[in-house]
Amino acid sequence: MAARIMILNGPNLNFLGIREPHIYGSTTLGEIEASCKALADQLGVSMSFHQSNMEGELVSLIQSAHGNADAIIMNPAAYSFTSIALIDALKIFEGVKIEVHISNIHARDELHRHSITSSASTAVICGLGPYGYLAAMLAAVQRLGQLPATIAPALHGLAAGGKA
Secondary structure, three states, X not given: OOOEEEEEEOOOXXXXXXXXXXXXXXXXXXXXXXXXXXXXXXXXXXXXXXXXXXXXXXHHHHHHOOOOOOEEEEEOHHHHHOOHHHHHHHHHOOOEEEEEEOOOHXXXXXXXXXOOHHHHOOEEEEOOOOHHHHHHHHHHHXXXXXXXXXOHHHHHHHHHHOOO
């Protein structure tokens, strides 16, 4: 059975491309979603992509992954630093959990340096910009034992596109 990946995005990520481009760049969330979809198609995995500004909705999405997803890739955004509810929900999910941050949170101001949600994650990727989502997808598929023998053909098409 093909891997099922749920990608979740927290508050204000719907304003990527506009919000603080000196930190987050000019790539929009829609462009990130399109790149993730292209990679999912090439890897033969299913993917769902969500964004919410509401903590409770993100908790519900994580809970809905139980039995419906093999991996969660999540950019909790501001909730990374505050949400016990997300930690508790992530701990319930038994699959692969990869936290993604577009910026290098460890090089940011004091408010943005310590992600508490990381404690419930299998792995954390930060500072790679939008490419972090693709790296997380590859890592999730590898962790699930479903990475194709060679990923070069899958990655070639994405590299040629220039986005993410």
